[in-house]
Amino acid sequence: MIDSFQFSSLxxxxxxxxxxxxxxxxVKAIGKRVLLLTGxxxxxxxxxxxxxxxxxxxxELDLNHEVIAHEPSPSMVDQIVEKYRGEGVQIVVAxxxxxxxxxxxxISAMIPVEGSIRDYLEGIGERVHTGEKIPxxxxxxxxxxxxxxxxxxxxxxxxxxxxxxxxxxxxFIPEVAIIDPEMMLSCPASLTASSGMDAFTQLxxxxxxxxxxxxxDALALQGLKKIKKYLLRAYLExxxxxxxxxxxxxxxxxxxxxxxxAGLGLVHGFASxxxxxxxxxxxxxCGSLMAPVxxxxxxxxxxxxxxxxxxxxxxxxxxxxxxxxxxxxEYLQSFKEKLIHITNLLELPRLxxxxxxxxxxxxxxxxxxHKQHPVQLTTEQMTxxxxxxx
Numbered sequence: 001m002i003d004s005f006q007f008s009s010l011x012x013x014x015x016x017x018x019x020x021x022x023x024x025x026x027v028k029a030i031g032k033r034v035l036l037l038t039g040x041x042x043x044x045x046x047x048x049x050x051x052x053x054x055x056x057x058x059x060e061l062d063l064n065h066e067v068i069a070h071e072p073s074p075s076m077v078d079q080i081v082e083k084y085r086g087e088g089v090q091i092v093v094a095x096x097x098x099x100x101x102x103x104x105x106x107i108s109a110m111i112p113v114e115g116s117i118r119d120y121l122e123g124i125g126e127r128v129h130t131g132e133k134i135p136x137x138x139x140x141x142x143x144x145x146x147x148x149x150x151x152x153x154x155x156x157x158x159x160x161x162x163x164x165x166x167x168x169x170x171x172f173i174p175e176v177a178i179i180d181p182e183m184m185l186s187c188p189a190s191l192t193a194s195s196g197m198d199a200f201t202q203l204x205x206x207x208x209x210x211x212x213x214x215x216x217d218a219l220a221l222q223g224l225k226k227i228k229k230y231l232l233r234a235y236l237e238x239x240x241x242x243x244x245x246x247x248x249x250x251x252x253x254x255x256x257x258x259x260x261x262a263g264l265g266l267v268h269g270f271a272s273x274x275x276x277x278x279x280x281x282x283x284x285x286c287g288s289l290m291a292p293v294x295x296x297x298x299x300x301x302x303x304x305x306x307x308x309x310x311x312x313x314x315x316x317x318x319x320x321x322x323x324x325x326x327x328x329x330e331y332l333q334s335f336k337e338k339l340i341h342i343t344n345l346l347e348l349p350r351l352x353x354x355x356x357x358x359x360x361x362x363x364x365x366x367x368x369x370h371k372q373h374p375v376q377l378t379t380e381q382m383t384x385x386x387x388x389x390x
Contacts, residue, residue, distance in 0.1 A: 005213035007261055008170060010149060011138070011177040015253070018240060020048060020139065020180040023093070024059035030135050030175070031090025033062045037104045039096035039141070040069040040155070048183060052095060064089070069274075070097065071156045071282070074104040081110045081117070093137045095183075097195065098145030098154075098282065102137050106153035106167050108136040121155060121165040130172035140176040141232070142182045144195025144283055146202060146256020148177035154282075162276035177252060181246040185239060192238050194283030195347035196231045196248055201286040202255035203227065204294070204316060205265035206225045208309040211303040216262040221315070223254035228320050236348060265373035267293050268352035270386070273367040280354040287348045291339035292385035293377070298332050300375045309374030352390045361386050 008056055014022055024041030027034055034056060038049070056063050080103075094104025112132045119125040127257050134136060147153075152168040187195075206212060207220035236290035237244060241326045270293075271285040294313075301310040314328050317335035326334075377385070 003213070005215070005219045006227070007213070008041055008151065008214055009173060010257065011174040013177050013179065013253070015179045015249070016180050017180060017246070019178055020052060020183060021055065023052060023137070023139065023178055024055045024061070026137060026176050026178065027056065027061060027091055027093060028059050033083055033088050034064065035089045035092045035107070035134075036063060036065045037068055037094045037096070037100055037107070038065070039100050041069050043115075049095075056093075068094075068100045068103045071099045072106060072153070073157050074116060074121075074155060075390065077103065077106045077110060077117045077155065080107055085111050089134055091135045091137065093139070095139045095141065097140065097142040097191070098147050098198075101140060101145065101147035102155070104136055104138065105147070105172055106155060107133040109153065109167060109169070109172050117155060117167060119220055120167055121163075122168060124163060124165050129167070129169050131165075131169045133171060136172075136174045137176045137178065139180070139183065140252070142187055142191060142195040142250075143184055143245070143252040144198040144253045146254070146259065147200065148174055148179065149253060149256030150260040150261075156275055158276060158279055160277070164237075164272045164275040177253075181242055181249045184234075184245045184249060185242065187238060189235055189238060191283075192235050192248075193348060195252070196227070196234060196249035196283075197287030197290060197343075197346065198283040199223070199252040200231065200266060201267050202259045203251065203289050203372075204290070205267060205373070206255070206258035206262040207316065208297075208312050208314045208374045209262040209265060210374055211372050212258075212262045212312075214371055216258040217312075220258045220262075220318075221252045223251040223258070224316055224319050226254070232342070232345060263372035264389045265293075266368070266370050266377060266382075267295075269369040269371045269373070270364065270382075272369070273364045274351070277360065277364070278351075278356055279353045279358065280351060281372040284349055284354075285351075287343060287346065288351055289385055289390040291336070292341050292388045294339060295336045296381045296385065297373070298336060300377065300381075301365050302329070302332070303388070307374070307384050338385065350389055351364040351386070356386075356390070358387060358390065 003252035233244035
């Protein structure tokens with residue numbers, strides 16, 4: 001018997017090589033006064049940046065351009081919103097990585113309302129957003145967060161009292177997501193690795209989530225198959241392998257859909273305090289902690305053979321296995337080893353590279369949520385997971 005479930009709406013999706021060229025037409029159908037947000041260098045390094053800007057100008061649009069240089073903070077969002085609030089902006093367009101997507105989503109949501117974004121953040125502010133926003137178009141240049149599919153914008157304030165929280169409303173889903181794998185070709189190998197591991201984590205966590213449903217299961221499993229086939233190829237051959245970039249773009253898109261519908265788990269629970277207290281890129285946190293967290297997850301579930309999450313982990317293990325016709329426990333052990341192997345091949349930085357020390361572990365553990373993880377890890381296991389990536 002299938003339990004009841006709910007599946008939220010999605011953006012209009014325009015996917016494929018060369019689809020970036022449809023941006024001016026899509027924008028013009030919505031409005032004339034455009035706020036374009038891009039990363040500090042990515043849009044120009046792509047080789048398509050000037051082409052995109054020129055295309056928007058040729059469409060006789062009133063174009064304003066702002067650069068998002070790092071993960072969006074409350075002060076960054078407030079500053080840009082204050083500049084354009086009351087200026088008649090009709091559409092916000094974000095072209096860039098996950099930080100640019102989150103910034104665009106937040107800015108489009110905050111221009112029509114009063115106050116600071118801090119007032120509306122989950123767990124921080126006390127005001128409830130109405131859901132009114134400026135129409136928003138997302139065009140990702142990395143294959144990672146899947147933010148072009150989600151209804152929340154992640155906002156960070158880094159420091160001793162830092163946080164990583166969401167501005168969330170069902171209306172904040174982009175009107176249109178234009179996903180062109182050619183936009184990812186020049187993504188650096190290090191960013192390909194960390195963003196790819198973010199997508200990998202999101203797919204696996206949503207697949208085994210306590211809130212998973214048949215639709216998220218189908219998409220997550222397809223995404224995991226794309227990760228198996230294309231993550232390392234995109235990392236090693238990313239500059240000229242459009243097939244690998246397309247595969248990873250699909251995987252990231254699927255991960256955004258599944259996380260928004262089923263929720264995430266403990267790895268992303270760790271990412272919230274780690275991203276708030278330290279300048280650690282989100283994908284690095286996910287990629288670093290995925291192997292130890294899921295090793296303990298498998299260990300804690302292996303005595304519950306009928307647990308739905310264990311059955312799904314066996315299926316995922318078989319996707320990534322290099323052999324057939326083995327016992328389930330052999331597949332699970334192989335998967336634990338495979339996650340370590342992928343992490344090492346991608347040469348992800350250690351958490352200590354960003355100033356994280358063993359003295360910080362208790363504070364991070366205390367502020368970490370299991371979210372929708374299928375099983376609880378002990379404090380000792382969580383501590384060891386963090387220590388293993390020092």
